[in-house]
Amino acid sequence: MTSVAVEDTGALVLFSGGQDSSVCLAWALARYGRVETVGFDYGQRHLVEMQARQTVLAGFCARFPDWAPRLGEDHVLDLKGFGAVAQSALTADRAIEMTERGLPSTFVPGRNLAFFIYAAALADRRGLTALVGGMCETDFSGYPDCRRDTLDAMQGALNLGMERAFVIETPLMRLTKAQTWALAAGLGGEALVDLILKESHTCYRGERGERHAWGYGCEDCPACDLRARGWEEWTAAGRPRLVA
Template sequence: MSQALVVLSGGQDSTTCLYWALDRFGAGQVEAVTFDYGQRHRIELDCAARIAAQAGTPQTVLPIDTFAVLGGNALTESGIAVQAGVDAQTRLPNTFVPGRNLIFLTFAAALAYQRGFRNVVTGVTQTDYSGYPDCRQAAIQALEQTLRLGMEYAITIHTPLMFKSKADTVRLARVLG
């Protein structure tokens, strides 16, 4: 049976993806990876640990403090308040962390490779995306192709929520239990 590594932030989307992976790949075939990237909402890390434990899923926490050093966004810099809408110049929300999902998925693929897994699952969604370019299907497909070229074997990136609304994600979570 195939094995999968789920990017688990501790939020609704990634939790739904964890249970999607357990349903698809089976208990004992799924692990979680959580990234400590200097996020202001440290409770996410605690939530991810509790969710992984409740699901009976091993979890690895990888520290990536580079984002905090780069700064310039409301997710990692305490001096920047989260604002509604998008910046007039960049047309992005101030919570956008440049390349965050691409970097997370690259590290997740490297960890999956080390574990001998061929599947990575992430909760990115293009439908309700917050203006984050690295949540678009085209970006994920391009990264998957790049990883395929850079690894000994192909690692598939699964995005079960890519075209689901928040309401659809909640419905899926209920179905999965």
Template sequence: MNAADSSALVVFSGGQDSTTCLAWALSHYERVETIGFWYGQRHAVEMECREPIRQGVARLSPLWASRLGPDRVIPLDVLGEVSVSALTADLLVASSRTDGLPATFVPGRNLVFLTFAAIAAFQRGLKRVVTGVCETDFSGYPDCRDDTIKALQTALNLGLNSRLVLETPLMWIDKAETWTLAEALGGDGLVELIVHETHTCYNGDRRTWQEWGFGCGQCDACRLRSAGWQRYSQARSWRVWD
């Protein structure tokens, strides 16, 4: 793989999944940049977590530090204006939509994010866009499905006359396996960084401490993260005893 091909842009929110994806990309590619999006999300505190996490990840490995490139944040406030969601409006996070989708579903969010990320990657000469979408342990968002990502990759490459690859390293693993992947990539240091620095809670709670990190413990994001941590911790304790 030549240097041009060994490059990636990570869609980086400051959460557990995107931080794991950042470590994954740094382990696989020689040049890695990050991109984030401000879209009027109620858990905007995640945006404040991004740079400390980037710095923390770089400190974990000299190789990672040498590979980590610049970051950029794209304002997409209009998405919050046209997509009514509990993540962008004063609605109950735990409620449901009339179409059966979670209230936290932001219509078109991943489609828009990945389109803008692909444009940025194309302009920067980066060959891959890495995203933490997952179809195994997720909140039921249709734009997280493998079929959606594959179809979007085809459309983007046709529209850009390019050969970009949308990488989804978490697509077929659950949250417990995501914790395990983080440990395999960066050891206890990465796991501790994810616990203490990342933000996943949809309610934006950075005051309530849980054993898996900060969060309300009630929203879908917290419940998935908590359940995954419990399964991961149990499996890890068995490994220690073995």
């Protein structure tokens, strides 16, 4: 496992149970003395991720004894009301396609912004200063609330509105999906890669029937496409390790 200086301050990881948030959890555990997690039930069709996140958390405790003492409380927040208002192909029975706005139909308007508002309110009460999210604008589905400019503005608004000094950390922001696999290997070795392959969930359709080389999924939604392509690029390059 990667060994780095541990920050005295605590971190709250926005944890969905998917590949990206699992790597972010490892990244936070390598850096912070106290790490808590938060998940959001916003009425997503791929609700299997809410089950996967518990399995992945248990896997972190079992496989990484050096990190386990730092992993604190897990929180699940009910945002179904928000999901009902901001309907998309993730929350309603709609085709996964590009819309007339040039955005994927899986885009949930303002989802990440809502997540960070709730996360910041929770972090305020828990005494945590870092908010860690798996947003990325390199290999991504085109969501505007994944961009670093958006999150910089969000960080400023949170700190102004809550009189705090939160830092929104996005360790995957400039990485490709291949580099995300490499970062997982660099942080937790084959044990973390194996945990992500077997237990994490990223597929928009919630498909867990067939195990592929890169994990479980439907193979044709944007999330599966990115994950599979990243795995192929990483393995073709010899499975390098990226040191955080």
